[in-house]
Amino acid sequence: MTNKTSGHSVDSVESDGHRTLGEAQRNTGRSPSEALIRAALARAGVLALRIIGPPGSGKTELIEATLKGYPAPRRVAVIAVDPASVREAERLQNRCGFVAHLDSAVPDPAAIWRIISQLRLEDFDFILIEGCGGMAPLKDVGQDATAAVLAVSGGDDKALEYHTLLESASVILLTKIDVRHLVKFNEHIFRNDAQAIAPEAQIIELSAVTGSGMHCWLEWLDKTRTAKKWRDVPIDPEQSSGNTFFG
Numbered sequence: 001m002t003n004k005t006s007g008h009s010v011d012s013v014e015s016d017g018h019r020t021l022g023e024a025q026r027n028t029g030r031s032p033s034e035a036l037i038r039a040a041l042a043r044a045g046v047l048a049l050r051i052i053g054p055p056g057s058g059k060t061e062l063i064e065a066t067l068k069g070y071p072a073p074r075r076v077a078v079i080a081v082d083p084a085s086v087r088e089a090e091r092l093q094n095r096c097g098f099v100a101h102l103d104s105a106v107p108d109p110a111a112i113w114r115i116i117s118q119l120r121l122e123d124f125d126f127i128l129i130e131g132c133g134g135m136a137p138l139k140d141v142g143q144d145a146t147a148a149v150l151a152v153s154g155g156d157d158k159a160l161e162y163h164t165l166l167e168s169a170s171v172i173l174l175t176k177i178d179v180r181h182l183v184k185f186n187e188h189i190f191r192n193d194a195q196a197i198a199p200e201a202q203i204i205e206l207s208a209v210t211g212s213g214m215h216c217w218l219e220w221l222d223k224t225r226t227a228k229k230w231r232d233v234p235i236d237p238e239q240s241s242g243n244t245f246f247g
């Protein structure tokens, strides 16, 4: 694991008065859990968003465009969880307050906690956790919400093909709409499948390259963070599971 910080002091969770991993393990006898992440993030007022999708769907490009569009990009931390993402982490580090890279395709709650517990969480509004999905089952990493990313260039059958991804989605991002005229893509098929699998999830069409539709996504992010009820999350890991507020 390589962590890259820029411009932020790194405090332990313990020094902020948060429950530590060791303390939680002694008290509960449980292994590191996503509920610790949830409790720490809630106390600090940070929204954790899991961004999942198959390789090449445009997750990293989306994160970069999000950082460009977000008014205070340094208050965003990014965890890129994908074997090929070390170069991408380097690309993102100048655009946000913290970037970490993990050498695995699927985000693991213990690894995410090790990263998050080193941050002074009050310095952040969002933590974006990228993960490749569709091949291995996803794990709960203490996220508040999950964005599933699928590209028009993947074809209109991808909602059905990646139905396990969509089942956990709070929002579905249909990306690369700037190349829609170059590929066969029946929007009705995609939307019907997506709505049947994840009826609650809003579908946002965008292009991270041209910026088209990005304002809808940024609005969704803002709205979602505002809706999170801070300091309301139980500290007891046994009381918490799944997306806290959405999906």
Ligand SMILES: Nc1nc2c(ncn2[C@@H]2O[C@H](COP(=O)(O)OP(=O)(O)O)[C@@H](O)[C@H]2O)c(=O)[nH]1
Pocket: 053, 054, 055, 056, 057, 058, 059, 060, 061, 062, 175, 176, 177, 178, 179, 206, 207, 208, 209, 210
């Ligand atoms: N035309 C176009 N290309 C995109 C868009 N988003 C991503 N890409 C390209 O698709 C490729 C894969 O994107 P990337 O973000 O690395 O995918 P990831 O594997 O899901 O992180 C790259 O060449 C990107 O530049 C988009 O909205 N429009």
Ligand SMILES: [Mg+2]
Pocket: 059, 060, 061, 082, 085, 088, 130
């Ligand atoms: Mg990537």
